[in-house]
Amino acid sequence: MITIISGTNRKDSVTKQLALQYQKILKNHGEDPKIIDLEELPKDFIYSALYEKQGTNPEFNPIRELMKESQKYVFIVPEYNGSFPGILKTFLDALEFPDTLRGKKCAMIGLSAGMQGGVMAMSHLTDIFNYLGMHVLALKPKLTHISSKMKDGEVVDKSDLEFIEVQAKSIIEF
Numbered sequence: 001m002i003t004i005i006s007g008t009n010r011k012d013s014v015t016k017q018l019a020l021q022y023q024k025i026l027k028n029h030g031e032d033p034k035i036i037d038l039e040e041l042p043k044d045f046i047y048s049a050l051y052e053k054q055g056t057n058p059e060f061n062p063i064r065e066l067m068k069e070s071q072k073y074v075f076i077v078p079e080y081n082g083s084f085p086g087i088l089k090t091f092l093d094a095l096e097f098p099d100t101l102r103g104k105k106c107a108m109i110g111l112s113a114g115m116q117g118g119v120m121a122m123s124h125l126t127d128i129f130n131y132l133g134m135h136v137l138a139l140k141p142k143l144t145h146i147s148s149k150m151k152d153g154e155v156v157d158k159s160d161l162e163f164i165e166v167q168a169k170s171i172i173e174f
């Protein structure tokens with residue numbers, strides 16, 4: 001089972017649009033991925049789902065369980081301040097350690113307003129996932145200057161789409 005994580009809680013994010021497009025692409029390949037949208041985390045998440053309160057938030061627990069049950073993930077990673085969003089790290093900190101991600105597999109795709117396409121964001125995240133024992137697919141598309149690559153809420157850039165397509169097939173076979 002593949003789960004897509006939309007890696008920001010920013011309202012109307014491009015990340016969410018890309019998560020929905022990625023879901024469609026995986027569906028075209030016969031998968032039925034769910035999306036975890038960090039915008040839908042409980043509003044009091046940082047006070048009620050971490051540390052001594054781990055596992056006690058009834059609103060967050062189904063999301064935590066879905067992360068535990070999933071065998072593979074696709075992380076959609078926007079570039080914020082040269083890295084990935086803090087909310088994504090906080091989300092990871094709220095998962096059951098060490099078994100949620102250990103031995104599992106993931107792919108990631110970066111996007112940014114500027115010219116880096118989340119390259120450092122994905123590098124930082126890869127370090128964390130490898131530390132946690134998760135295998136990261138080597139192909140990591142970098143969607144630079146994202147607003148120029150989108151039309152009607154979807155990526156239309158031909159070369160980006162080719163990378164996404166190859167990556168989608170690869171995570172299924174990974």
Ligand SMILES: Cc1cc2nc3c(=O)[nH]c(=O)nc-3n(C[C@H](O)[C@H](O)[C@H](O)COP(=O)(O)O)c2cc1C
Nearest residue numbers: 010013014015078079080081082111112113114115
């Ligand atoms: C807090 C914050 C920090 C950001 N930092 C960067 C950055 O370091 N480099 C960059 O190219 N774009 C940066 N951006 C722009 C995002 O990459 C851009 O909004 C892109 O659409 C992906 O983010 P989104 O999913 O929130 O839309 C930043 C955006 C926010 C909200």
